[in-house]
Amino acid sequence: MTGPDAPDALRATGLGFRYRRRGGWALRDCEFTVPGGRVTALVGRNGAGKTTLLHLAGGLLRPGSGELRALDAVPGTSEARARVALLAQDKPLYPRFTVADTLLMGEKLNFSWDRTTAERTVREGGVPLHARVGELSPGRRTRVALALALGKRPELLLLDEPLADLDPVARGDIMAGLMAEAAERGTSIVLSSHVLPEIEETCDWVLVLRDGRVELSEDAYTVRESHAVLTGHADQADALATEHTVVQRRTAGRQLTALIRRHGPLHGAWHVERPRLEDILIGYLQDVEPRHPAPAERTEAAA
Ligand SMILES: Nc1ncnc2c1ncn2[C@@H]1O[C@H](COP(=O)(O)OP(=O)(O)OP(=O)(O)O)[C@@H](O)[C@H]1O
Numbered sequence: 001m002t003g004p005d006a007p008d009a010l011r012a013t014g015l016g017f018r019y020r021r022r023g024g025w026a027l028r029d030c031e032f033t034v035p036g037g038r039v040t041a042l043v044g045r046n047g048a049g050k051t052t053l054l055h056l057a058g059g060l061l062r063p064g065s066g067e068l069r070a071l072d073a074v075p076g077t078s079e080a081r082a083r084v085a086l087l088a089q090d091k092p093l094y095p096r097f098t099v100a101d102t103l104l105m106g107e108k109l110n111f112s113w114d115r116t117t118a119e120r121t122v123r124e125g126g127v128p129l130h131a132r133v134g135e136l137s138p139g140r141r142t143r144v145a146l147a148l149a150l151g152k153r154p155e156l157l158l159l160d161e162p163l164a165d166l167d168p169v170a171r172g173d174i175m176a177g178l179m180a181e182a183a184e185r186g187t188s189i190v191l192s193s194h195v196l197p198e199i200e201e202t203c204d205w206v207l208v209l210r211d212g213r214v215e216l217s218e219d220a221y222t223v224r225e226s227h228a229v230l231t232g233h234a235d236q237a238d239a240l241a242t243e244h245t246v247v248q249r250r251t252a253g254r255q256l257t258a259l260i261r262r263h264g265p266l267h268g269a270w271h272v273e274r275p276r277l278e279d280i281l282i283g284y285l286q287d288v289e290p291r292h293p294a295p296a297e298r299t300e301a302a303a
Contacts, residue, residue: 006036007072009156009188010057012214014066017052025212026052030066032217034190034205036155039182041199041220042192044209045285050192051089053209054158057190058086071156071188082111085154087162091145095134099127099144106148118151121177125170138165146174150181157181159191163198175202196278206277208284215284220277227280230270231257239268248283259283 015030027049034040042050055061056068059076073080093102099122107113122129125143127136133144142165149157157178163171179202181187190207193199199206206223208216216223227247230240234256240246245261259275266272275283 006186008033008069009036009038009040009071009190010034011069011072012066015056015063015068016065017049017056017061018064025064027056027209027212030209030212030214032207032214034188034207034217036071036188037182037186038188038205039179039203040188040190040205040207041203041281042190042207042209043194043196043199043281043285044192048209049212050209051160052212054086054160054190054192055088057156058084058088058158060086060088083155084158085149085152085156086158087145087149087160089160089164091141093133093141093145093148095132097133098130099133099136100129102133102144103129103147103151106151110152112153114151114153117153118147121147121150124173124177139167139170142166143170143174153185154187156188156190159189161192161194163193163195171198178202196281199281200277206281208281210284223280224274224277227259227261227275227283228266229257229259229273229275229279230266231255231273232268232270236268236270243267247280248286 011033012030015027016025017027018025042053044050052061056063057070057075059080062076068075070080070084073083075084097105103115103118103122106118107115122143125140127140127143133141136144142162146162163174166174175198178189182189191203204220206216206218206220207214234251234254237249237256240258240260244263247259247261249256249258259280
């Protein structure tokens with residue numbers, strides 16, 4: 001379902017999770033909403049918490065604190081399981097099953113199984129139906145796992161770095177297929193990926209995690225429009241930081257280059273360029289001293 005009545009794909013309030021009772025927090029105080037019908041890029045450095053979040057959304061883990069809803073349902077309940085599909089990074093499949101057996105299992109386990117879509121997904125990758133899953137290359141196993149996820153006809157598809165072991169042609173084909181799925185059926189897709197150029201072309205929402213906290217959850221167009229790269233004399237740095245959020249900055253001699261989030265008109269003598277989404281995301285992922293003010297505080301203050 002799309003449109004104003006569509007449920008949010010994901011909604012988190014005060015969400016936290018740690019793997020061991022006394023261990024560190026893999027996710028902490030996460031507050032965000034991903035609207036329904038979006039293709040969302042889930043971005044963060046290694047260990048930022050992407051897999052943990054997807055496992056919580058897919059019902060494989062339960063929150064340690066706060067709440068997470070997937071399509072308004074509690075992940076892991078039968079209601080959520082019927083509507084949400086997770087393609088996990090380790091793609092658990094039965095190695096002794098043939099591809100055909102695997103798809104048949106999908107059909108038996110899912111009420112609204114779409115055999116045509118499932119078979120097309122494997123056929124387009126040249127995966128033989130009679131081959132044993134354990135003998136397939138990792139990329140072809142990914143195809144089979146994706147076929148299982150798509151055959152379920154999910155309203156929300158969670159993909160944990162799904163394309164990492166696919167060749168470039170297969171990556172392009174699969175991304176195009178996912179985009180078509182999202183456009184035709186309004187399927188919400190949340191896709192964790194380190195391949196930022198791909199995200200630029202395909203995703204219309206970005207969710208950025210950093211050390212288990214949410215840095216950004218926003219429409220990709222708004223993110224692009226609200227950021228700028230400035231180059232100018234470094235003595236303007238302090239004034240700049242009082243008016244805008246400085247996401248990242250670099251000084252070479254007396255010249256300052258800064259990626260900022262704008263909060264109004266720009267004052268000062270700056271050369272202004274519009275960054276690519278990829279560059280903005282890298283800016284948020286890189287290690288910096290705390291931003292003043294932090295993006296979330298700034299957004300709240302502006303509201
Ligand atoms: N099974 C586990 N037991 C204990 N700690 C874990 C476990 N899985 C993940 N963690 C920790 O939780 C934090 C978040 O890990 P997570 O795998 O969610 O990050 P990620 O963003 O998916 O990383 P990557 O990009 O490397 O896949 C990390 O500090 C990680 O070490």
